[in-house]
Amino acid sequence: MMSVLKNPIIPVIIVFCVGMLVTFEYFVDVPTVKLVSTELQKWVTILITFTLTIGSVNLIKSQSLKIQRKGPGWSYSIITIVTFALMMLLGLYSIFFTPEGLLFPAYNYVIRNIQYPVNVSMFGLLGFYIITAAFRAFRFRGFDSTIVLLAGLLVLMGQAPIGAAVWDQFPAISYWIMNVPNVAGARAISIGVGIGAISMAVQVLLGYERGWMGRLER
Amino acid sequence: MTILLIAVLIVLSIQQTVKGKLPFIRRIAALDAIEEAIGASVEKGTAVHYTLGYPGPQGLASGASAALMSGILCMGYVAEKTAELDAKLITTHISSDIVPIAEEVIKTAYLKAGVPENYSPDMVRYLSGFQFAYTIAVLGIMERENVGTNIMIGSFMAEALVMAEAGNNLGAMQIGGTTSTIQLPFFVVACDYAILGEEIFAASAYLSKEPIRAGAILGQDRSKYLVVGILVIGVLLQLINNTFLYNLLSG
Amino acid sequence: MDGEAGKIMLKLDKRVLYLVYACLLAVPTFIPMGLPITIDSTTKSTYDIIDALEPGSRVAINSAFFGMTIPEQYPTSKNLIQHLFMKDDVKLIFLTFNVESPVWQEKIMSEVDKFGKEYGTDYVYLGFTPGDQTAIAAMANNLPALVQVDFYGTPLNELPDNGAIMEGLIQASDFDLLIVITTGFYDFFLGPWTSQHGVPTILGVQSVNVPVALVYWEAGQIIGLIKGATGNAEYEKLLNRPGVSLSDMDAQSLAHVFIIGLIVYGNVKYFYDKRRPTE
Numbered sequence: 001m002m003s004v005l006k007n008p009i010i011p012v013i014i015v016f017c018v019g020m021l022v023t024f025e026y027f028v029d030v031p032t033v034k035l036v037s038t039e040l041q042k043w044v045t046i047l048i049t050f051t052l053t054i055g056s057v058n059l060i061k062s063q064s065l066k067i068q069r070k071g072p073g074w075s076y077s078i079i080t081i082v083t084f085a086l087m088m089l090l091g092l093y094s095i096f097f098t099p100e101g102l103l104f105p106a107y108n109y110v111i112r113n114i115q116y117p118v119n120v121s122m123f124g125l126l127g128f129y130i131i132t133a134a135f136r137a138f139r140f141r142g143f144d145s146t147i148v149l150l151a152g153l154l155v156l157m158g159q160a161p162i163g164a165a166v167w168d169q170f171p172a173i174s175y176w177i178m179n180v181p182n183v184a185g186a187r188a189i190s191i192g193v194g195i196g197a198i199s200m201a202v203q204v205l206l207g208y209e210r211g212w213m214g215r216l217e218r
Numbered sequence: 219m220t221i222l223l224i225a226v227l228i229v230l231s232i233q234q235t236v237k238g239k240l241p242f243i244r245r246i247a248a249l250d251a252i253e254e255a256i257g258a259s260v261e262k263g264t265a266v267h268y269t270l271g272y273p274g275p276q277g278l279a280s281g282a283s284a285a286l287m288s289g290i291l292c293m294g295y296v297a298e299k300t301a302e303l304d305a306k307l308i309t310t311h312i313s314s315d316i317v318p319i320a321e322e323v324i325k326t327a328y329l330k331a332g333v334p335e336n337y338s339p340d341m342v343r344y345l346s347g348f349q350f351a352y353t354i355a356v357l358g359i360m361e362r363e364n365v366g367t368n369i370m371i372g373s374f375m376a377e378a379l380v381m382a383e384a385g386n387n388l389g390a391m392q393i394g395g396t397t398s399t400i401q402l403p404f405f406v407v408a409c410d411y412a413i414l415g416e417e418i419f420a421a422s423a424y425l426s427k428e429p430i431r432a433g434a435i436l437g438q439d440r441s442k443y444l445v446v447g448i449l450v451i452g453v454l455l456q457l458i459n460n461t462f463l464y465n466l467l468s469g
Numbered sequence: 470m471d472g473e474a475g476k477i478m479l480k481l482d483k484r485v486l487y488l489v490y491a492c493l494l495a496v497p498t499f500i501p502m503g504l505p506i507t508i509d510s511t512t513k514s515t516y517d518i519i520d521a522l523e524p525g526s527r528v529a530i531n532s533a534f535f536g537m538t539i540p541e542q543y544p545t546s547k548n549l550i551q552h553l554f555m556k557d558d559v560k561l562i563f564l565t566f567n568v569e570s571p572v573w574q575e576k577i578m579s580e581v582d583k584f585g586k587e588y589g590t591d592y593v594y595l596g597f598t599p600g601d602q603t604a605i606a607a608m609a610n611n612l613p614a615l616v617q618v619d620f621y622g623t624p625l626n627e628l629p630d631n632g633a634i635m636e637g638l639i640q641a642s643d644f645d646l647l648i649v650i651t652t653g654f655y656d657f658f659l660g661p662w663t664s665q666h667g668v669p670t671i672l673g674v675q676s677v678n679v680p681v682a683l684v685y686w687e688a689g690q691i692i693g694l695i696k697g698a699t700g701n702a703e704y705e706k707l708l709n710r711p712g713v714s715l716s717d718m719d720a721q722s723l724a725h726v727f728i729i730g731l732i733v734y735g736n737v738k739y740f741y742d743k744r745r746p747t748e
Contacts (some may be wrong), residue, residue: 025610026665034610035462041603042615044279049599055314057343062343072362079623102571102597111572115348119536122350126376127724129383134728135486135735137407140451141735149732155731159699161504162722168423171507179244183687186399188319190684195224195441196419197284202225204287208232208279208430211290211422214322274654275567276601281656350537375653376537376677399681400653 012207019205059084151177220467223444228437235433243424243435246391248339248411252292252425255367255391256299264390265306268296269356269381271374271396272349273405277313281374284419286316287398289372290323291393291422297341301331308363311344312352352435353377357384370405371395372417380409395421420455473489486731492725495718506718511686512703512717515671515693518646519549524558529668531564531658533651538675540694543573544672544701545712546650551581554592560634561592562644564608566601566657567737571620589619589628593635596620602657609641611663630646641666653678654686673700681690 018040025037063077070075084185087110094104138149158174203209235241259266270289273282280286293309300307309324311317320342328337345355357380360368370378370383370393378410379399383391386408394405395413405412413421419438423431452463470601529555532546551559561575574594586592597615598604608615613635618624626632637643641662649658650673663670669692674682676697685691695704698721701714 010510018440036612038611041607044276044603045600048276048279051315051317052347053314054317055347058317058342058344059346065340073358073423076358079288102568103575108572111569112576116536119348120355120540122380123376123537123540125380128490131486131490131728131731132483133379133383133404135405135731137730138735139739140736141739148627149736153280153732155730156725160722160725161506161718162726164507165504169363169588171509175509178680179683179687185591186555186681186684189397189399189402190681191445192416192438192442193284195418195438195445196397196416197281198221198224198441199228199438200284200287202228203232203430205432206229206446209287211287211294211323212319214319214326274601276603280602349535398653400677 224441230435232433242437248413249432260364261279267365268309268368268369270372273373279317285373289417294323295425297327301328343446374401379404493723502719511694516707527560528646530648534570538652548704563594594620604658606661630675
């Protein structure tokens with residue numbers, strides 16, 4: 001029995017059947033197909049939630065190993081494990097033991113006053129990194145880079161109120177750059193990516209591609 | 219209907235390639251640079267970091283799964299090279315469902331290279347399910363573990379520029395690839411080599427030289443000709459106020 | 470550019486740049502410049518569509534708050550919800566598919582002026598539905614199958630008037646308008662809700678997502694778009710309710726001027742280095 005289950009063709013067949021059902025649901029208007037597809041999609045959610053356990057175990061294992069070996073930055077690993085445990089306990093307590101659930105004040109407090117400011121601060125780093133990236137990127141190096149430079153300058157001036165205050169045509173020029181060449185380029189890349197995604201889906205559904213099983217070769 | 223047509227084209231192209239010869243895939247400098255980058259890391263005694271990025275909360279079940287799959291295939295190639303060249307590999311993950319796949323892929327790569335004893339579970343690290351918690355952790359790892367090569371191929375969002383600039387500040391050699399039109403410019407600016415858009419789908423065929431994957435690339439190219447043809451015919455028909463093609467494709 | 474002064478000027482520490490940038494962003498907080506802003510067609514279209522909603526319309530609103538998107542998406546959500554509350558007899562059904570959103574949704578609801586609208590009669594919050602893309606697609610086909618109770622645990626058929634607000638809402642096409650405020654995950658709605666079921670859709674995106682969102686705007690797939698912080702400021706002006714976004718525009722202006730200055734400086738340095746490569 002176990003040797004049958006280990007046969008690699010079985011997951012390929014499951015993927016094919018489930019994938020084709022969910023794909024057909026998009027094209028046909030049969031209530032049974034839609035019902036089964038909806039149910040399967042709910043199952044996916046549950047399965048993904050269970051994979052969080054795998055991730056959590058991996059996290060605890062790797063951080064514990066670092067503490068054990070006193071690897072570089074091992075003190076941060078202690079903080080990681082302690083905060084992980086605290087947040088997990090707080091979340092579980094909020095959901096199961098409080099009438100407010102996710103709106104439990106302590107949980108709310110941690111989200112709004114710890115997690116949110118830290119996340120936003122890290123996101124704010126992007127603003128600073130963009131300065132150095134723009135400083136390096138926008139150069140009069142050749143024809144292509146000059147086009148990029150000019151387009152960048154015009155869009156920067158058009159997007160902020162100060163541009164319109166300097167010259168009232170900046171917003172219109174910026175609008176044209178964003179809505180014509182930018183959209184054309186974005187569409188072209190989107191079409192290519194979309195075709196690539198269909199190709200990958202076909203390969204996975206028909207069993208040509210088995211990388212999702214961890215097997216890079218057939 | 220177009221999706222079905224494209225799917226049929228891809229299957230036919232795969233069948234044709236399997237039976238015939240491999241189609242020509244043009245040189246992609248970023249992929250050629252992977253081995254060079256890993257070699258440089260070995261010489262300097264630095265680590266190789268690989269990340270698949272942030273596909274969204276649903277991981278492999280998200281809309282970015284195609285890019286993720288390509289990233290996983292490239293990760294296998296990178297793992298083979300680090301195994302062959304005896305470089306230290308660190309792969310970091312934000313999606314928990316990819317962790318077992320990554321472990322399997324890297325273990326298999328080390329087995330294929332003949333050095334299964336060099337595989338360490340520490341090569342696969344799940345850091346966090348949250349985007350910027352993951353990003354901060356990656357920055358810490360890059361700094362503390364002396365990362366000399368930073369390879370970012372997969373699906374990325376805002377963390378792309380943060381990781382790329384951090385790698386740049388460390389002087390790491392960087393190779394970045396994503397299908398996201400928003401993050402591509404950041405990779406072009408901050409990385410030494412960038413894999414643009416659908417080139418990452420060609421990456422697996424380019425690196426493995428497998429007929430099936432090469433056939434899929436051929437099918438994609440043919441599909442693009444089909445799409446361009448439809449576009450040109452559609453524009454010409456619209457110019458003469460004929461909406462036949464528009465109505466046909468609108469359903 | 471010759472001599473010691475030139476050498477000092479051209480060797481610029483990144484940290485100095487970051488400090489100057491941070492100070493520039495802080496200046497408008499104390500010294501507002503009050504630069505006038507122009508209203509973009511995407512913002513105007515959004516405003517007009519909401520303004521034209523007829524009594525009895527039912528609007529689905531999805532706000533996907535992730536920690537780092539709050540500064541741009543919170544004002545978007547608040548402005549649109551405020552405008553919707555200003556309309557007569559427009560029913561609002563709030564959905565969310567990410568776990569952080571309920572906390573922020575509650576905060577918005579405590580801050581907006583509801584003009585006497587009642588929970589359960591005029592608006593309902595369906596709370597967090599797990600599953601992301603799959604749940605969004607499933608909900609487009611069969612909402613009651615996925616959600617039977619609201620966020621507070623009340624069965625939907627026990628809401629006032631036997632759950633009249635939810636009556637007849639089976640599929641996405643039963644809604645009159647869909648508003649999606651998210652970063653990068655609007656594709657999850659545009660496929661099943663907009664394309665498949667034909668719900669008129671308004672997007673509220675972050676500034677960084679605007680280049681891609683414009684593709685949908687130009688193709689006519691969406692009928693309104695709020696472009697991040699700039700869009701928020703424009704909407705506050707249209708609503709005549711100045712808020713944090715309008716005041717942020719001054720900081721944005723200074724930031725853009727600073728970056729342009731740096732780009733010019735970078736090019737000067739580049740040509741100087743080319744002329745005098747080493748000394």
